[in-house]
Structures are given as C-alpha cells and as structure tokens.
Amino acid sequence: xxxxxxxxxxxxxxxxxxxxxxxxxxxxxxxxxxxxxxxxxxxxxxxxxxxxxxxxxxxxxxxxxxxxxxxxxxxxxxxxxxxxxxxxxxxxxxxxxxxxxxxxxxxxxxxxxxxxxxxxxxxxxxxxxxxxxxxxxxxxxxxxxxxxxxxxxxxxxxxxxxxxxxxxxxxxxxxxxxxxxxxxxxxxxxxxxxxxxxxxxxxxxxxxxxxxxxxxxxxxxxxxxxxxxxxxxxxxxxxxxxxxxxxxxxxxxxxxxxxxxxxxxxxxxxxxxxxxxxxxxxxxxxxxxxxxxxxxxxxxxxxxxxxxxxxxxxxxxxxxxxxxxxxxxxxxxxxxx
Amino acid sequence: xxxxxxxxxxxxxxxxxxxxxxxxxxxxxxxxxxxxxxxxxxxxxxxxxxxxxxxxxxxxxxxxxxxxxxxxxxxxxxxxxxxxxxxxxxxxxxxxxxxxxxxxxxxxxxxxxxxxxxxxxxxxxxxxxxxxxxxxxxxxxxxxxxxxxxxxxxxxxxxxxxxxxxxxxxxxxxxxxxxxxxxxxxxxxxxxxxxxxxxxxxxxxxxxxxxxxxxxxxxxxxxxxxxxxxxxxxxxxxxxxxxxxxxxxxxxxxxxxxxxxxxxxxxxxxxxxxxxxxxxxxxxxxxxxxxxxxxxxxxxxxxxxxxxxxxxxxxxxxxxxxxxxxxxxxxxxxxxx
DNA sequence: CAAAGGCATACACACGTGTGCAATTGGAGT
DNA sequence: ACTCCAATTGCACACGTGTGTATGCCTTTG
Numbered sequence: 001x002x003x004x005x006x007x008x009x010x011x012x013x014x015x016x017x018x019x020x021x022x023x024x025x026x027x028x029x030x031x032x033x034x035x036x037x038x039x040x041x042x043x044x045x046x047x048x049x050x051x052x053x054x055x056x057x058x059x060x061x062x063x064x065x066x067x068x069x070x071x072x073x074x075x076x077x078x079x080x081x082x083x084x085x086x087x088x089x090x091x092x093x094x095x096x097x098x099x100x101x102x103x104x105x106x107x108x109x110x111x112x113x114x115x116x117x118x119x120x121x122x123x124x125x126x127x128x129x130x131x132x133x134x135x136x137x138x139x140x141x142x143x144x145x146x147x148x149x150x151x152x153x154x155x156x157x158x159x160x161x162x163x164x165x166x167x168x169x170x171x172x173x174x175x176x177x178x179x180x181x182x183x184x185x186x187x188x189x190x191x192x193x194x195x196x197x198x199x200x201x202x203x204x205x206x207x208x209x210x211x212x213x214x215x216x217x218x219x220x221x222x223x224x225x226x227x228x229x230x231x232x233x234x235x236x237x238x239x240x241x242x243x244x245x246x247x248x249x250x251x252x253x254x255x256x257x258x259x260x261x262x263x264x265x266x267x268x269x270x271x272x273x274x275x276x277x278x279x280x281x282x283x284x285x286x287x288x289x290x291x292x293x294x295x296x297x298x299x300x301x302x303x304x305x306x307x308x309x310x311x312x313x314x315x316x317x318x319x320x321x322x323x324x325x326x327x328x329x330x331x332x333x334x335x336x337x
Numbered sequence: 338x339x340x341x342x343x344x345x346x347x348x349x350x351x352x353x354x355x356x357x358x359x360x361x362x363x364x365x366x367x368x369x370x371x372x373x374x375x376x377x378x379x380x381x382x383x384x385x386x387x388x389x390x391x392x393x394x395x396x397x398x399x400x401x402x403x404x405x406x407x408x409x410x411x412x413x414x415x416x417x418x419x420x421x422x423x424x425x426x427x428x429x430x431x432x433x434x435x436x437x438x439x440x441x442x443x444x445x446x447x448x449x450x451x452x453x454x455x456x457x458x459x460x461x462x463x464x465x466x467x468x469x470x471x472x473x474x475x476x477x478x479x480x481x482x483x484x485x486x487x488x489x490x491x492x493x494x495x496x497x498x499x500x501x502x503x504x505x506x507x508x509x510x511x512x513x514x515x516x517x518x519x520x521x522x523x524x525x526x527x528x529x530x531x532x533x534x535x536x537x538x539x540x541x542x543x544x545x546x547x548x549x550x551x552x553x554x555x556x557x558x559x560x561x562x563x564x565x566x567x568x569x570x571x572x573x574x575x576x577x578x579x580x581x582x583x584x585x586x587x588x589x590x591x592x593x594x595x596x597x598x599x600x601x602x603x604x605x606x607x608x609x610x611x612x613x614x615x616x617x618x619x620x621x622x623x624x625x626x627x628x629x630x631x632x633x634x635x636x637x638x639x640x641x642x643x644x645x646x647x648x649x650x651x652x653x654x655x656x657x658x659x660x661x662x663x664x665x666x667x668x669x670x671x672x673x674x
Numbered sequence: 675c676a677a678a679g680g681c682a683t684a685c686a687c688a689c690g691t692g693t694g695c696a697a698t699t700g701g702a703g704t
Numbered sequence: 705a706c707t708c709c710a711a712t713t714g715c716a717c718a719c720g721t722g723t724g725t726a727t728g729c730c731t732t733t734g
Contacts (some may be wrong), residue, residue, distance in 0.1 A: 051691055053691075
C-alpha cells in the first residue's frame with residue numbers, strides 16, 4: 001500500500017496524493033479531502049524509510065545508557081527515566097533508539113560516529129562516568145546532547161538534574177517545623193558534585209536559621225556501610241543530634257542500623273531523613289522519610305531540551321527539576337525548648 | 338559521502354562499489370580490496386534508510402514496556418533487562434526501538450499497526466497486564482513476539498521466564514543442608530501463576546523429602562503488609578517453623594518486621610529466604626538471603642528467540658533461565674535432631 | 675587463428691516519497 | 705472574443721542503495 005496505489009484508485013498522480021497527505025496548499029480542498037478519506041479507509045501508512053531518505057530528517061532520538069554502573073540513579077530510576085523519555089518523544093512523533101554502553105569504554109565506537117550512522121538527531125546520556133574517552137568529543141560536536149546528573153561543557157549540551165538545593169531545603173524545613181534544631185548531616189564523598197551541592201545547601205540553611213553552632217558533618221561515601229560506621233563513631237563520641245539528614249537513602253539505612261544496634265529507637269530517639277526515595281527505604285523499618293526526585297519529569301525535560309535545540313531555539317543549558325518530600329515514619333515532632 | 342562518491346574516486350560505477358562492500362563474488366578480489374580500503378579511509382557509512390528502502394529489511398527490533406506497572410519485575414530489573422536486550426541486538430547488528438505503553442490501554446494504537454509503521458521485525462513485551470485488548474491480536478499475527486513472565490499463546494510468540502521450580506529447589510536445598518526440616522511457605526495470591534508455580538514446587542520438594550507433615554502455607558499477596566500480617570497470625574498460633582521461604586522479598590521483609598516486633602531474632606530464632614533479589618533485601622537488616630533471577634540473561638534470551646524465529650527456525654516456545662542463590666545473613670545452620 | 679566461453683564491469687531500473695517546474699483548465703476582466 | 709492570471713494537476717527528477725542484464729575484454733581451445 002503506497003501513495004501510488006492510492007493515486008491509481010483516486011485517478012490522480014502520486015504527486016497529488018503526496019501533497020494532499022502533507023496538507024499542501026497547492027491542491028484543491030475537495031480532492032484533498034477525498035484522498036485523505038481514501039487513505040484512511042485503506043489504512044495507509046507512509047514508508048518512513050523512503051520519506052527519510054528524501055527529506056533527510058530521521059525524526060529519531062537516541063538514548064545511551066549504562067545500566068551496569070554503580071550509580072544509584074540508574075539502578076533505581078532507570079526505567080522511569082526511560083519511560084519519561086520514551087513517552088515524551090513518541091508524543092512528538094519521534095522514534096527512540098536505544099544503545100547500551102559496554103563497561104570497557106576504550107574500544108567502543110565513538111558516539112558521534114554511531115549517531116551519524118543511525119541518523120540520530122539528538123541524544124540523551126544516562127549513567128555516564130567521567131573516564132569516558134568519547135564523551136567530550138560529542139559534547140563539542142553539532143549534535144544536541146542532553147545529559148543527566150553529570151556535568152559536561154559544550155555549546156549544544158543540556159544538563160538535567162534534580163534541584164538538590166531545594167531538596168535539602170524541603171527536608172530541613174520539615175525537620176524545622178517538627179521542632180528539630182540540632183541536625184547533623186551525613187554527607188557524601190568530596191569528589192561527588194551532587195554530595196557537595198547537598199552539603200553546601202545544608203550549611204546555608206543552618207546559617208540562615210541561626211544554627212551555625214549545630215553544624216556537624218559526617219563524611220560518608222554513599223554506601224550503606226559508610227553510613228553505618230560514621231554513625232557508630234558519632235554515637236561513641238556522645239552528644240547526638242535530634243535529627244540526621246543523610247545525603248542518600250542507603251547511608252540513612254546504615255545509620256538506622258547502627259542506631260538500632262545501640263538500642264536507640266527511630267524516630268522516638270532520633271529522627272532521620274534520607275534522600276533519593278529508593279525502594280529500599282519504602283520497605284525498611286521504619287519507613288524512611290525522604291526526598292524524591294522525579295525521574296519521569298526529568299526524562300521528559302531532557303526530551304524537551306533536545307526539541308528546543310532542534311527547532312533552533314536556545315533553551316537554558318541547565319534545567320533543575322523540583323524534588324518532593326515523601327513523609328513516612330522516620331521523623332517525629334519534638335517540643336521546642 | 339555516498340557510494341557514488343567512492344565510485345568516482347575509484348574510477349568505477351556505484352554498482353561495483355555496492356557489490357564490493359557487500360562482498361559479492363561478482364567483483365574481482367583486487368578491486369574489492371581497493372574499494373574497501375578507500376571506503377574505510379573515507380569513513381564511509383551506508384545510508385540505512387536507502388538500504389532499507391530497497392532491501393525491505395529494517396534490521397530493527399522493538400520493545401514495548403510499561404514501567405508504571407505495579408509489577409516488581411519491571412520496577413526492580415527493568416534497566417538490566419533492557420540492557421540485556423539492547424546489547425544482544427546491537428551485537429547482531431540490529432537497532433532497538435523503544436515504545437512505552439500508556440496506562441489507559443483502550444485508546445492506544447494497536448501494536449500490530451505500530452510494528453508495521455515502524456517496520457519492526459520482532460518485538461518484546463515487558464510488564465504486560467492481562468487486560469490489554471491489543472495483546473491477543475499481535476500474538477496471533479505473523480510478527481515474532483517474545484514476552485516476559487506473562488503467559489500468552491500464539492504461533493509466533495516466545496515466553497521467557499526464570500525457572501521458578503529450580504529457584505525454589507535451590508532455596509530449599511540451602512535450608513535442608515543447613516539442617517532445617519520444619520519449613521513454612523509464605524505464598525502469593527492464587528491468581529498469580531508465578532505464585533502457584535513456586536508453591537507447587539515447595540509442595541513437591543517437601544513431599545520428596547518426607548516432610549509432608551511440615552507443609553504449611555501462608556497465603557499472602559506479594560505485598561510487604563501481607564507478609565507482616567500472615568506472620569503475625571502464625572506467631573499468635575504458636576509452633577513456629579525453623580525456617581520460612583517467602584515467594585518474594587517484600588513479603589519476606591514484612592515477615593522479618595513482624596518477627597522482630599515480637600522479639601524474635603533473625604536468623605538465630607528463625608531463618609528466612611526471600612525470592613527475587615530486590616535491592617531492598619540487600620539493604621535490609623539482616624541482609625536477606627534470596628533467589629536471584631538473571632534479568633540480563635533473560636533479555637539476551639528474548640532477543641535470541643526472535644533471531645531464531647526471523648531466520649526461519651523453530652526455537653522452543655518457552656525458555657527458562659537459571660536462577661541463583663544469593664547468600665546473605667538471614668539463614669543460619671541448626672543442628673539436625 | 676578464430677570462435678567460444680568466462681570473468682569483470684557498466685548500464686539501467688527499482689524501492690517509496692517529495693518537490694520544482696511545466697502544462698492544462700477555467701474564469702474574470704477589458 | 706481575446707488575453708491574462710490564478711488555480712490545480714501532471715511530469716520528471718532526486719534521495720542512496722541493490723541487483724538483473726547487457727557489454728566488453730581476455731583467455732582458452734579446437
């Protein structure tokens with residue numbers, strides 16, 4: 001079923017059919033209607049390959065993603081993020097091509113090359129690591145790129161992230177409103193940009209609320225085990241805070257374990273807030289109050305950025321998505337002195 | 338950069354170039370070599386659209402997946418599964434097109450229609466629900482289909498699943514070898530095929546080992562809460578088993594909670610094994626011993642099935658993937674009486 | 675030495691769609 | 705009635721690749 005078949009049945013040439021289906025003003029309204037109706041009846045669908053060959057437009061986006069990374073974002077929200085991307089692009093009539101990256105990055109094909117071969121108009125990266133040799137190359141190319149939670153410079157690259165400063169503010173507001181004034185922060189490693197942003201936001205908030213002297217940083221590395229140990233050390237030193245804000249959920253779960261082992265009850269003895277809204281926090285005991293990122297929305301935003309670029313616009317190079325507070329059972333109100 | 342450009346530079350026609358690059362025996366070995374070398378130097382890559390237009394072969398697979406389903410498989414292993422699919426298809430030179438399904442299934446486009454329009458040669462479904470009106474239609478079509486963890490009949494449909502019977506056997510062997518004889522089973526809802534397979538495997542194993550009288554089924558519904566309640570009831574009734582095999586990790590975590598609340602220690606008082614190897618089990622306390630499915634391998638198998646079909650073969654319609662036992666800290670050896 | 679046969683390459687068309695330009699038609703204006 | 709213009713449709717070519725068939729050349733053989 002091609003436009004030529006339709007042309008024959010309608011008694012016109014294929015050019016007229018082509019123009020009709022593309023709503024060209026060059027064809028009479030009545031014949032246009034007739035042909036459209038006929039095409040619909042016949043269940044005609046254009047051959048995308050032929051069309052793309054001549055128009056030189058692929059209407060396709062690409063996603064590179066590395067699932068085997070030890071990156072909590074991909075591990076936990078990968079599917080939701082992909083869902084956000086896929087629905088957004090399909091809503092705009094774009095196809096979505098999926099690529100995976102091999103763990104050993106050196107001998108893999110250049111991204112640019114792959115994009116050119118597959119005729120991808122724009123591309124999204126999830127789960128990138130900084131040791132990737134091909135990343136900078138595509139970042140400085142003409143191809144619009146959107147990257148998630150990973151800083152990358154370039155004329156045509158967009159950066160999507162959760163608004164970490166706001167997330168920390170949400171968490172601390174929640175603690176503040178529940179009467180907490182003595183709040184420690186279980187932070188991530190200094191090499192992690194995300195950890196530093198969250199830590200800085202914590203400092204800022206504490207200063208702004210006259211709690212400079214309460215500032216206390218425990219330096220973890222995002223693993224459950226590091227949360228466990230830093231908390232043990234804090235307990236040993238005595239003078240516990242009334243609340244603990246962790247830079248991610250896994251460290252928070254480690255802290256919970258350490259505290260429970262020493263006979264502390266949560267949240268009656270100490271309140272805890274995590275970050276990320278990982279599934280493990282939902283199923284832990286007590287249910288972990290936490291900050292949720294919105295992976296679906298992040299995915300959709302990434303696609304929006306690319307479309308804006310493709311249309312020749314100049315979208316903001318960084319786009320922060322609002323996180324939200326998820327209240328479970330690990331925070332309890334205390335009377336303000 | 339097209340074959341015509343290469344042809345001009347090599348002083349031949351584009352036909353010769355085309356045949357050379359496709360290793361046709363019709364062209365002399367030396368000119369073939371010359372042209373291949375030239376193409377490599379120029380960084381030539383064929384235009385896939387032109388090629389597909391004429392060959393009528395798309396070299397593309399499709400994945401439909403529903404991430405917003407309350408299906409633990411997708412939620413937990415979606416990215417790994419997709420990774421398995423994507424790498425397997427890219428290794429075979431196939432592109433992978435991703436589609437998402439909307440939550441409201443009625444007014445969405447028919448799958449067949451979509452496959453035809455996008456020229457997909459074969460398609461994989463993840464996270465299907467039985468109320469999907471378009472599913473049976475594509476199952477009885479000519480398009481090769483592979484579906485995961487969801488029974489579907491059809492001439493051209495393959496079914497990939499973890500080998501649940503073997504998984505249960507692995508778990509029970511582990512308990513048996515650790516001296517456990519009194520083992521209860523926290524099962525899933527009767528409407529779930531997977532739950533019934535696991536329950537049947539449990540019964541079979543117990544009978545085979547002369548433990549008919551120890552058989553005890555707690556009927557849950559795969560939620561943490563149901564595991565919690567059934568376990569509470571069991572505790573109230575007295576005579577606890579020495580071990581509990583849960584049909585999934587979430588119910589196991591519920592059981593852990595109920596037992597801890599009543600002062601039981603795990604694993605010293607009672608051993609617990611979960612199923613699925615969900616992240617929450619890794620981060621729970623104690624770490625949950627469980628049965629892991631192998632999503633990467635499952636994804637690869639799905640692709641293998643489709644390729645076999647596309648080559649005209651008759652691959653087995655059901656393919657069971659070996660699970661594996663993941664030992665953590667929720668099982669403890671007891672002396673055999 | 676000439677004819678036959680095989681091998682290597684060129685020629686030409688096809689795939690389905692889009693589009694610039696020519697051709698045709700009809701109507702309006704003088 | 706003739707001209708001119710606008711509206712509509714047809715013609716022809718292009719996109720890049722693959723392939724059946726014709727052509728030309730060289731080798732072999734009687």
